[in-house]
Amino acid sequence: MTTHRELDTTDAAAKTPDQAQPWDELGLKEHEYTRIRDILGRRPTNSELAMYSVMWSEHCSYKSSKAHLRQFGQKAPASDALLVGMGENAGVVDIGNGLAVTFKVESHNHPSYVEPYQGAATGVGGIVRDILAMGARPVAVMDPLRFGPMDADDTKRVLPGVVAGVGGYGNCLGLPNIGGEVVFDPSYAANPLVNALCVGVMRHEDIHLASASGVGNKVVLFGARTGGDGIGGASILASESFDDSKSSKRPSVQVGDPFMEKVLIECCLELFERRLVDGIQDLGAAGISCATSELASNGDGGMHVDLETVLLRDPTLTPGEILMSESQERMMGVVTPENLDAFLAVTGKWDVETAVIGEVTGTGRLVIDWHGETIVDVDPRTVAHEGPVYERPYARPAWQDELQAASPSALPRPSTGAELRDTLLRMLASPNLASKAWVTDQYDRYVLGNTVLAQPEDAGVLRLDESSGLGVAVSTDGNGRYTKLDPYTGAQLALAEAYRNVATTGARPLAVTDCLNFGSPEDPAVMWQFAEAVRGLADACQVLGTPVTGGNVSLYNQTGEAAILPTPVVGVLGVLDDVGRRIPQGFREPGQVIYLLGETGDEFGGSEWAWVTHGHLGGMPPSVDLDAERELAEILVNASRDGLVDAAHDVSDGGVAQALAEAVLRHGTGARVWVPDGVDPFVFLFSESQARAIVSVPRSEEVRFTDMCTARRFGHQRIGVVDDGGVLDVQNVLAVGVDELRNAHESTLPAVFDA
Template sequence: MTLDTVEYASQSPDVEQPWAELGLKQDEYERIRTILGRRPTGAELAMYSVMWSEHCSYKSSKVHLKQFGEKAPASDAMLVGIGENAGVVDVGQGYAVTFKVESHNHPSYVEPYQGAATGIGGIVRDILAMGARPVAVMDPLRFGAADHPDTKRVLPGVVAGIGGYGNCLGLPNIGGEVVFDPCYQGNPLVNALCVGVMKHEDIHLAKASGAGNKVILYGARTGGDGIGGVSVLASETFDDSKPTKRPAVQVGDPFQEKLLIECTLEVFAEKLVVGIQDLGGAGLSCATSELASAGSGGMRVELDRVPLRDATLSPEEILMSESQERMCAIVEPGKVDRFLEICEKWDVIATVIGEVTDGERLEIFWHGEQVVDVPPRTVAHEGPTYQRPYARPDWQDELQADAPTADRLKRPAGGDELKATLLAVASHPNQADKSWVTSQYDRYVLGNTVLAQPEDAGMIRIDEETNLGVAVATDGNGRYAKLDPYTGAQLALAEAYRNVAATGAKPLAVTDCLNFGSPEDPAVMWQFAEACRGLADACQVLGTPVTGGNVSLYNQTGEVAIHPTPVVGVLGVIDDVTRRTPMAFREEGQLVYLLGDTEDELGGSTWAQVAHDHLGGLPPKVDLERERLLAEILIAASRDGMIDAAHDLSDGGLAQALVESCLKGGQGARIVVPQGTDPFVLLFSESAGRAIVSVPRSEELRFTDMCGARGLPAARIGVVDGDTIDVQGHFTVTLDELRTAHSATFPALLV
């Protein structure tokens, strides 16, 4: 077979090429021919196909994502924003923190263990590539119906993959979510977040500068796993009739990644690297084109120097392979020997595969024959931009009109029914104790975990002398977003922002993973556009810029899309982690205060789902100024020792928050329903902008004076006491009864 070189491609314009099989549209293929002035070689076609995929090029989403930059609030903390491997924020004392969330949804359905494991591996390398030491991971997860047989295949595999990879790396898993809904049956969402820490001067960027500098590929050998993997797999709707859309899922080796991390941190410490990029989606195609595109010149690569696990791989396959645990560094010639010495010390394979040139082209050679000659920006940064048509779906009005009002859905009446409802909510898979999952993760390795699941936010100490720390929370509610994607995205941000503030940390910045159905469906694109608009508008008000993130489209099976699910991560800083506020009620006699306003807001609520399998109406209203005020009060009260516990109110309302705070601390509570208040609405409404706190009696006056002076509603609703939750005049439930209901669900489903 003739090698498809650049010269041969120039002389054979009519050779048929498999552009459609590689996911390209005809107009995209014609544009490639126009850019090159000829047909592409097979290697060039492979590069363009993976880099112009939905997953890598954001071709359907970038017209909406630009709002995150256009509307970004001014932030003194932002050091590196959207466009790099991950965003970086200043947290004080010379420290910078980088964090990002990404998806590995489709691979995790095809092969749950490896799909989830390599999701963790990929996000960790993104953080590493910024110059940071990874210090913690989180995992927002969505699965199909909890009792569906396939959930028993997918969930244990995903959890084992996350735990297996993260535990082997020695990284604590400090938070996340596990949510069930039938809409995710064929498309689970496996989102992964990583946090890294560095000094300001250690920030590294993905660029290839300096003619004559060497391109070094280091880490694992390149194999046939993941060829076209996430880049193609995440760019198509699952269809059982198209097995070719399910290419091999990447296979991870966490021990190799651990060596890669330590090796990379050592070469950073010795300042041996000019630019660096991890190899994730689109593999070498991405690393070489992005480094060259962001740099000041061109690049020449000798592809036959790439260390292989499979000697039969073609140039196209090497360029498309998404084999894990690989990095690409740009190193000055005089520092190459030392770089290679450090790699050898860590038993990491390292090979000089090319060099930076003073030209403007990315040139790749195979045994002396040129197989790629492209302008790198056209591959990495100038892919297609689609103005997908979008329109509010016809069914949206009908869905919103189907509100769960008292005259339409039966509400519990009397103490016995209220108690039964509380137990049903607390034992529902979405609200039940997740220890079955989290016990498979090491939450405390490295010794700097301050808060972890099931707390509102995970918290890590980043300086052992000053106790400086950061808190991170991820949240998202697809039910809310289905009812109103603009408001649903804002509620996701508001909840994560509130969760961070509840621990005493000041929210600083946002990362997001936007999980939606097919962009070719105008209704889905409307949902996406509205969610982006809502999130950008809310970030502007709250002063929390989006630093980066991920878009995952085509999350649907056939014509059935998942609920629009924007997952939002918020990072906050706390000066002294010893002053953090946990969620557990711990001291008898402390006063329970409800902060914020409670209204009859049950659209998309846990109660409507648990009691009636109902989704309709409008989600809770968002008051972003109230969220800011609530956060300021929670942070000040934590810092000044006015509160001993805090817990945000969200899914399941006050009832669920009480269950979790009481069970976590092993303390009961006596709750008084204010006169004229409907106990059902008080317990199960999901109004936003609310939290419960426990206040030492000695601090009550100071706390209430602060709330009053700032205009935050604060109602004393009870006291920490006994071993029951006693909603006086209505019902009493023992903590033992609650614990049994709350903790029995997962073992019964999955063991």
């Protein structure tokens, strides 16, 4: 980049066409650089090159995934609830009573490996600002996390820092963390997945969009000052695989200030309430480059900016660095001249530094000046929306058939009561099935007073309307092992489990957000996994009637040739008319009968049992029956509405055994359970067949409940009764005291991370 004395203007660029430029150091390919020159009809200035490099990065432009993501729109189911779909900062859905909810999940994977605390913290801050930019008050966050082996030295470095960053930032903002996941697998070593979700609420009339319209309207930058932290951070860092030989792949990670963000949130909400903002955009990846180009592109198409008016923390920054900086806690607003004084009065009241840096024009160009000289003159659409779109080659890998043929059916299975008991305790204590309280206890789950259910429940539930009890349930899920075995099915299973988790609380599933985490798109095998997963998710959303409202794609999650497990993380949001009727997961009342809903098959491909006891990954994942998932959800939602069920817990990883153990541990009850006639106890306890849940039913409601299941022709079996004996007793098979279950379940993470 140039200093002020060597300013590279558009005039200079036109006169020096052969001047060498560092396009490769900024992550551009040679043909991309050539295309930029063709678009401009000259070489780009250094500032223009900086803008194109960050906006055309994989992280910002979705250039390898756009061709496939179109399916989410092409196959979108009809939805009366959808108010704002894909393409904005976040999707928005109508939940009734004039209220709308916006929610979205995004990734901050690579930065969180380089600097775990700040990478995770700024991931939370960024997704919160996305929600804020829609005009909503952020009301909760969630964090799906994935790490390498639990006992690996690097995991011991990364996980505590990430958890502290997620908790530290969210707790300081005063936002409850109501759910998420913590998963361990060797494939995530050196490539942790730090996905963050935020939920916000607003009135319908308060929805704001990211556009700059109205010639003469002012462009205002407010919040924290712009510094050198995060230059090329998320945008460049998340757009190529790690390579220790290239220092350029490890640029600085953004530094967050949650207290500044808290003030910024309240300031923005007052600006919205007083109708002082016409358009707004948060500044995250690509910073000012993104905010100016997207606002201009989405509006009348023209904007003029005087870049020297940007308030700086570091006065030595060059124009290109200012444009690329990803400093946090910043927003850009479009304000009419007549509202400007009132706008400045509000930001002054909140002590939020503000600078008028430009105005909307009718030229169709984004023009940026530096001390009176033009350093950027571009069509903003070419920066923000018309970047390269790649049809990456993809092919089913040669090893896929062999992987699927390696069925776990030949693995030795426990058969005696003692063996089954030992298997239950071993799995309950395994890293992926053990209690995650060591993590979640570092998060405030109940701040603001509207959290109705939170971890370790199947879904987080929030009250959004005090008078009616109207609320939402949100869950995120994903299983990389399932997806590696069959990417199409694995993505559908991720959706199915999140959908089921929401329904088990009694909420009606409404909409989807997704974070698609994969390896390098330049690997045809990885690209095939991605294409199949998107196809599977789009097809399943169509069947379940849940449109994708937005999300994120995170590629290049690999080191060298080693890619992560393909990991589509799917978030589902559902609506509860009255959160007072929500269904918790834990058994509470002795004497209630326990039913298993759904059909159990011999399905162990990709299962926790195969992985924990044999280190085996192979075969086919559990089959998907989306019609059965819909039927199960209807039963659970109706059971909640009519008060037929006292507790419900989905059956997924670890099977019925895991679900029963978690249900008795929740409140320290016991349960007497029997294996249905003709069923192998091992299959009954550990199969991971889908579209299943366990419920406890008051005896007074048993007939009504079973009549409902029978009328819907949905499988249901009475498998036990809740008791107060403090023992999980699978009769004639095994018995384990709750204290022994709790010790196995809760000691795993503290033993590693407290040490």
